[in-house]
Amino acid sequence: MSVHTDAFEQAVKAVARTHGMPQQRLAFVPMPVMGKSPTELREYIEGNDPVTGQPVMHEIVDALTHPLSEEEKKGFRFDRSTPRFVAPDTEENLRRLFAKKGRTDYLPIVLPTEERVDAMLSGTSHDPQEIVGQMRPTSTREAWEYTVEKVAVNAVMAGARPEYLPVILALAATQISARPSTTSSAACMVVVNGPIRHEIDMNWGIGAMGPYNHANATIGRAYGLLSQNLQGGSEPALTYLGSQGNNYAYNSITFAENEERSPWTPFHVEQGFEAEESAVSVFGGVRSTAYNLGVREKHWREHVRNMLRGMNPYLPPTFVLDPITARQFVDRGAFDTKEKLIHWIYDNARMPAGVYWDHQLIENYVYPRALNGVEPYATMLEAADDELISVFPKDTIHIVVVGGETNGYWRIMGCNYAESMSVDAWR
Amino acid sequence: MNSAKSTQEETRIKIIYCVECNLEPEAKRLATAIKNRFGLEAKLEEGHDGIFEISMDDHVIYNNLAQGGQLPTDKEILQRIQQRMEPPSSIRREKLKVMNPMGYPPAVTQIEMAPRLDTLEGKTVYLVDCRFDDGDLLMAQMQAWFKEYMPSVKTVLRSKSGIYTEDDPELFEEIGEKGDALVLGVGH
Numbered sequence: 264m265s266v267h268t269d270a271f272e273q274a275v276k277a278v279a280r281t282h283g284m285p286q287q288r289l290a291f292v293p294m295p296v297m298g299k300s301p302t303e304l305r306e307y308i309e310g311n312d313p314v315t316g317q318p319v320m321h322e323i324v325d326a327l328t329h330p331l332s333e334e335e336k337k338g339f340r341f342d343r344s345t346p347r348f349v350a351p352d353t354e355e356n357l358r359r360l361f362a363k364k365g366r367t368d369y370l371p372i373v374l375p376t377e378e379r380v381d382a383m384l385s386g387t388s389h390d391p392q393e394i395v396g397q398m399r400p401t402s403t404r405e406a407w408e409y410t411v412e413k414v415a416v417n418a419v420m421a422g423a424r425p426e427y428l429p430v431i432l433a434l435a436a437t438q439i440s441a442r443p444s445t446t447s448s449a450a451c452m453v454v455v456n457g458p459i460r461h462e463i464d465m466n467w468g469i470g471a472m473g474p475y476n477h478a479n480a481t482i483g484r485a486y487g488l489l490s491q492n493l494q495g496g497s498e499p500a501l502t503y504l505g506s507q508g509n510n511y512a513y514n515s516i517t518f519a520e521n522e523e524r525s526p527w528t529p530f531h532v533e534q535g536f537e538a539e540e541s542a543v544s545v546f547g548g549v550r551s552t553a554y555n556l557g558v559r560e561k562h563w564r565e566h567v568r569n570m571l572r573g574m575n576p577y578l579p580p581t582f583v584l585d586p587i588t589a590r591q592f593v594d595r596g597a598f599d600t601k602e603k604l605i606h607w608i609y610d611n612a613r614m615p616a617g618v619y620w621d622h623q624l625i626e627n628y629v630y631p632r633a634l635n636g637v638e639p640y641a642t643m644l645e646a647a648d649d650e651l652i653s654v655f656p657k658d659t660i661h662i663v664v665v666g667g668e669t670n671g672y673w674r675i676m677g678c679n680y681a682e683s684m685s686v687d688a689w690r
Numbered sequence: 691m692n693s694a695k696s697t698q699e700e701t702r703i704k705i706i707y708c709v710e711c712n713l714e715p716e717a718k719r720l721a722t723a724i725k726n727r728f729g730l731e732a733k734l735e736e737g738h739d740g741i742f743e744i745s746m747d748d749h750v751i752y753n754n755l756a757q758g759g760q761l762p763t764d765k766e767i768l769q770r771i772q773q774r775m776e777p778p779s780s781i782r783r784e785k786l787k788v789m790n791p792m793g794y795p796p797a798v799t800q801i802e803m804a805p806r807l808d809t810l811e812g813k814t815v816y817l818v819d820c821r822f823d824d825g826d827l828l829m830a831q832m833q834a835w836f837k838e839y840m841p842s843v844k845t846v847l848r849s850k851s852g853i854y855t856e857d858d859p860e861l862f863e864e865i866g867e868k869g870d871a872l873v874l875g876v877g878h
Binding site for chain 1: 783786793794802807821827831849852856872
């Protein structure tokens with residue numbers, strides 16, 4: 264049997280049901296466990312289950328010793344299906360239905376009539392019934408499958424145009440959800456590279472990160488809608504647990520890289536694509552942002568170190584630089600390649616080992632891996648508490664150039680680069 | 691006020707009021723309410739025989755004689771004007787066939803539940819921390835409870851290997867060999 268916090272009641276029961284154990288025996292304690300003293304936790308144990316009102320330990324002992332009921336022993340298997348169409352209704356009622364069922368982001372949608380979806384499908388040569396992939400809100404949830412047609416339906420809803428569909432299909436093909444269920448309210452960031460940027464009039468200049476371009480806006484929105492619908496939903500308390508939510512999720516910060524004005528190699532080329540190929544790259548875990556203006560001659564090192572120190576050490580930095588700032592970094596530090604700047608960041612993003620390992624996210628997600636010998640964390644674990652260690656592995660640090668050079672503002676996004684996918688493969 | 695400008699050129703409101711019944715003040719008050727809400731100038735027209743009628747684009751939206759002489763409230767008239775400003779009802783009532791945006795869920799197959807024990811007396815119960823947000827501290831308190839209230843139960847407190855989403859087959863093999871029961875926590 265298992266013990267959970269009461270905030271997760273709906274999610275836990277849904278996971279048990281869809282994993283084939285609808286009768287799984289559960290007990291709940293209050294939320295949160297984190298940060299509570301031993302005395303407070305003992306009160307949880309000796310207190311009542313906030314869901315059932317029964318004593319927690321009585322439930323646990325009972326769960327381990329009470330014989331299985333006939334219902335619990337009964338075998339079953341059932342298929343679930345998704346009808347191709349929604350029951351016909353008026354426009355007004357369908358809009359209400361889609362919103363009520365959580366199929367939208369609560370902004371107006373374009374209703375996906377068959378005619379509109381057919382028009383959207385003209386944007387790709389792929390068969391509408393071709394399987395694109397599977398997606399899930401988190402690794403412990405069931406994966407739902409989807410076709411080219413299903414992706415097109417969501418692209419229509421987002422207001423995208425057929426010529427954007429190859430980019431949207433490439434995003435769907437990453438199988439990375441832009442609606443992860445994590446309590447941390449993570450969003451995604453999407454960077455498009457290559458000739459497709461020109462072909463569909465994406466924005467990499469003034470206002471590229473939003474909301475000032477139709478392609479940027481609707482491709483990002485389509486990614487969010489397809490994620491929540493194709494993975495089986497993104498419903499608060501059930502399939503979405505983000506405590507605060509995240510405004511970045513509205514369009515997954517979707518923009519094109521300013522390759523023409525960047526002093527460095529385009530991002531997709533760093534990931535192994537040819538410059539004349541088109542690709543889309545997904546960054547996950549986007550929550551934190553630091554920003555600054557310019558790269559000052561006298562104290563730029565201290566300024567950047569301080570910005571890095573303010574980021575959560577679990578999420579590595581991606582520098583999102585206006586071309587003005589990119590060139591300033593070249594001038595200030597002789598960083599004529601991204602690699603050189605990345606090395607500097609790696610070498611300067613440091614903190615005492617004891618402070619690093621005490622971070623809750625590090626304890627949850629890095630410490631167990633260090634114990635299992637995963638490098639470089641295992642070596643980092645050997646450092647004395649007061650020893651300064653580099654907290655971001657070098658291969659997790661990235662640089663993207665975007666902006667219209669109206670000034671040298673720049674940002675650090677705390678996020679994990681996940682994957683780059685060919686857009687050309689989905690034309 | 692929001693849609694006033696776009697509709698002002700096309701929308702015509704007329705109020706016919708009975709002069710003998712002294713309904714002119716009612717008509718003027720209603721015209722002011724319409725002006726304030728929609729920015730529309732209502733045309734006032736004298737009538738007789740107790741009439742108080744409001745029409746919009748030559749369509750009568752209220753006639754008090756058809757309502758037993760009852761005068762309308764301003765709110766009632768404003769609502770009717772608002773309703774007529776919305777898209778034609780023929781479009782709104784048309785049923786659309788739209789496609790389902792949801793993906794395809796996998797089939798669900800039952801996982802057999804483990805048989806239960808007759809008693810925990812003398813048994814070994816593994817208390818496994820799944821490594822999420824200080825769950826080990828709660829499981830330690832659970833172990834303390836067993837020691838105090840069910841001392842014959844042998845408890846083994848363990849943290850699983852890897853992060854909470856990862857499997858730990860070695861531990862679960864050990865529990866299968868050496869344990870009688872398992873409590874896993876703290877799930878979120």
